Amino acid sequence: MLDLQLGELTAAGPEGVDDALGLVDGFDGALAHGFARIGEEPAAALAALAGAMAGGPLGERAAEAVDKVIAGSIGDEHLAVLAGARAALTGAVHDALLTRLDTALHRERAPWEPAPATGAVPSGSAPATGAELPGNLLAGCRAWLRELAIAGWRGVDHDVVAPSDQAIEALLAVPALRGLAVLLDGLAAELRASCPVSTMDRLPARRWGDLWTRGVLLSRSGPWHGGAEPVSGRLLILGADVHEHATVVRVQVHGILEPAGGGPARLVRTGVAAAKVDTIVGPAVWRLVSGHPVLLGALAGHRALDLTDMPLLPGGDLLWHEDRAAAGEEADPFTTARVLLGAAQAAPVPPLDRHSVRIAEPVLVEGYKIDGGTLELGGSRIALDLDRLPTGTPLTPELVAASSVCLGLVRWDGRWLLQPLAVQATVKKKPVTAHTGDWALGPTDPKVVKAEAKAGDAVAVLRERAGRLLRK
Amino acid sequence: MDADRTAWEQRSVVRVIAPVEPRKLAKVPFVELADGRLQGVVSSGSDIERVYVSSITAGSLAMSCSTNNNRPCGALHGYACKHVRLLADEAILQYGLDRVARYLRVEADPGTGLNLNGPVERTPAAVVFSRFLRHLAYLEVPDSTEPLAELHWFPAMGAVR
Numbered sequence: 001m002l003d004l005q006l007g008e009l010t011a012a013g014p015e016g017v018d019d020a021l022g023l024v025d026g027f028d029g030a031l032a033h034g035f036a037r038i039g040e041e042p043a044a045a046l047a048a049l050a051g052a053m054a055g056g057p058l059g060e061r062a063a064e065a066v067d068k069v070i071a072g073s074i075g076d077e078h079l080a081v082l083a084g085a086r087a088a089l090t091g092a093v094h095d096a097l098l099t100r101l102d103t104a105l106h107r108e109r110a111p112w113e114p115a116p117a118t119g120a121v122p123s124g125s126a127p128a129t130g131a132e133l134p135g136n137l138l139a140g141c142r143a144w145l146r147e148l149a150i151a152g153w154r155g156v157d158h159d160v161v162a163p164s165d166q167a168i169e170a171l172l173a174v175p176a177l178r179g180l181a182v183l184l185d186g187l188a189a190e191l192r193a194s195c196p197v198s199t200m201d202r203l204p205a206r207r208w209g210d211l212w213t214r215g216v217l218l219s220r221s222g223p224w225h226g227g228a229e230p231v232s233g234r235l236l237i238l239g240a241d242v243h244e245h246a247t248v249v250r251v252q253v254h255g256i257l258e259p260a261g262g263g264p265a266r267l268v269r270t271g272v273a274a275a276k277v278d279t280i281v282g283p284a285v286w287r288l289v290s291g292h293p294v295l296l297g298a299l300a301g302h303r304a305l306d307l308t309d310m311p312l313l314p315g316g317d318l319l320w321h322e323d324r325a326a327a328g329e330e331a332d333p334f335t336t337a338r339v340l341l342g343a344a345q346a347a348p349v350p351p352l353d354r355h356s357v358r359i360a361e362p363v364l365v366e367g368y369k370i371d372g373g374t375l376e377l378g379g380s381r382i383a384l385d386l387d388r389l390p391t392g393t394p395l396t397p398e399l400v401a402a403s404s405v406c407l408g409l410v411r412w413d414g415r416w417l418l419q420p421l422a423v424q425a426t427v428k429k430k431p432v433t434a435h436t437g438d439w440a441l442g443p444t445d446p447k448v449v450k451a452e453a454k455a456g457d458a459v460a461v462l463r464e465r466a467g468r469l470l471r472k
Numbered sequence: 473m474d475a476d477r478t479a480w481e482q483r484s485v486v487r488v489i490a491p492v493e494p495r496k497l498a499k500v501p502f503v504e505l506a507d508g509r510l511q512g513v514v515s516s517g518s519d520i521e522r523v524y525v526s527s528i529t530a531g532s533l534a535m536s537c538s539t540n541n542n543r544p545c546g547a548l549h550g551y552a553c554k555h556v557r558l559l560a561d562e563a564i565l566q567y568g569l570d571r572v573a574r575y576l577r578v579e580a581d582p583g584t585g586l587n588l589n590g591p592v593e594r595t596p597a598a599v600v601f602s603r604f605l606r607h608l609a610y611l612e613v614p615d616s617t618e619p620l621a622e623l624h625w626f627p628a629m630g631a632v633r
């Protein structure tokens with residue numbers, strides 16, 4: 001990313017974002033109070049949300065849903081329409097921001113092709129329709145989300161959170177509903193830790209509104225990835241982004257696919273998620289995904305991957321299969337970024353995934369100055385998202401501060417952010433390179449290895465306990 | 473101050489739960505602040521097949537300890553048995569003294585830790601033990617390679633810096 005591009009990215013606007021998010025805040029305020037008794041201010045906020053939908057496909061139904069909810073008739077159908085209206089607003093904000101980013105970076109993005117209504121689902125892909133999903137399970141999730149909406153965040157106590165346990169446990173057994181499972185589990189844990197919510201001095205209203213909305217949409221008929229197509233070629237890794245809450249860890253790898261037989265290089269992602277518990281933290285989380293040695297080996301060893309018929313979803317996600325990949329030659333992510341990132345084609349974003357939180361576009365930045373938590377390049381500034389540096393990696397805020405080249409993800413959360421995935425730095429006059437995925441096969445820093453050994457293997461202890469106690 | 477608070481409330485990604493500190497799990501594999509109690513499971517020192525379910529109730533600090541088969545712990549009478557003490561120590565390692573004390577609604581002295589002086593009040597082990605089994609069951613859930621876009625709301629936030 002050049003200084004002019006950063007300047008273009010971080011200029012004022014885009015227009016309309018503040019207005020749209022103002023409507024979202026109004027809805028989130030109503031959700032904080034709960035729909036059981038809607039006062040004047042929340043009623044006006046809901047009406048404004050419906051008003052914003054007027055003229056669009058949701059217009060009439062949104063107006064009707066708001067009337068019903070204000071009148072005290074809170075059905076799943078009405079809540080789904082309200083969630084859809086909120087998602088339409090955050091989707092529009094996402095589109096404006098991503099267009100700004102793509103324009104600044106001169107990044108070409110393939111258009112979204114609406115999936116045909118019928119047709120065979122290629123082998124190796126997840127089921128694209130909700131036909132096979134257990135309906136009663138989704139109904140259970142909708143019921144809990146409805147209770148949350150009625151109580152409002154301010155009314156949430158242990159009795160409101162507790163019923164989620166059963167639904168989440170059942171969801172975890174259905175691979176196609178894993179996204180809904182990790183979402184509700186993460187939300188329930190935050191609510192449980194915040195109980196009684198009425199005593200919180202500040203409320204994560206946008207965040208919980210986001211999670212509630214996505215939960216309601218997913219529990220209609222499951223996810224919306226579309227059908228996968230098999231792809232072959234060379235995958236060059238850019239870096240790894242780690243996602244985690246108490247009971248899940250996911251390594252999401254960003255890379256560039258050079259399709260076999262030619263065609264433009266494509267920006268893709270792939271990844272592996274593993275269930276965990278809260279006491280497994282730090283570098284130990286990598287052990288949970290160790291069933292994927294080809295992918296982790298390429299991450300740790302900075303190698304390319306040769307793919308054969310790997311399923312690729314329309315949104316740019318490769319569904320990782322170890323047996324369809326082989327380790328290739330060495331490939332330095334910084335070189336990959338320098339040579340290929342400028343011209344690589346980005347994937348379209350599935351409509352219901354359009355939310356600013358999903359913006360995570362790889363960029364290479366160099367020739368900058370770092371001032372605390374801010375990166376400055378030719379007079380333009382962008383905040384560094386140092387909170388997103390996981391503990392299980394050699395990439396530390398100190399290394400970022402000492403860096404001269406940074407490979408990262410551009411994100412947006414109220415402002416533009418740069419999340420480092422790898423840096424080249426100078427420490428004690430020596431060049432140092434660190435990537436978030438360097439410890440994918442285990443820590444390479446002797447001090448960390450020693451600390452790990454001293455702490456004991458949490459995964460092994462819990463597996464031993466599980467083996468002895470679970471099957472009684 | 474108010475502007476900071478508003479900005480925080482209008483962010484999609486904020487830290488709501490303080491990170492858990494790593495600790496050795498061999499003696500006390502499970503600790504949680506839930507159901508109005510500090511509760512958990514303590515492995516027996518003598519029998520590898522046996523575990524104790526111990527808890528301390530918020531407010532009253534009432535203590536309970538029994539085996540997973542609901543046999544009362546013989547050492548808990550009048551003062552805390554070693555299982556309850558281990559539970560409290562490990563909870564402080566995992567969550568920090570402040571958070572534990574706040575949950576139990578007691579004042580805590582950083583020098584002496586928790587003052588375990590509540591009455592003995594047997595609570596059924598089954599609820600806590602089944603929560604422990606549910607906790608362990610996570611390790612048996614298969615890996616997923618689905619896109620899981622929802623995880624963008626849950627970055628690995630690492631330590632508080």
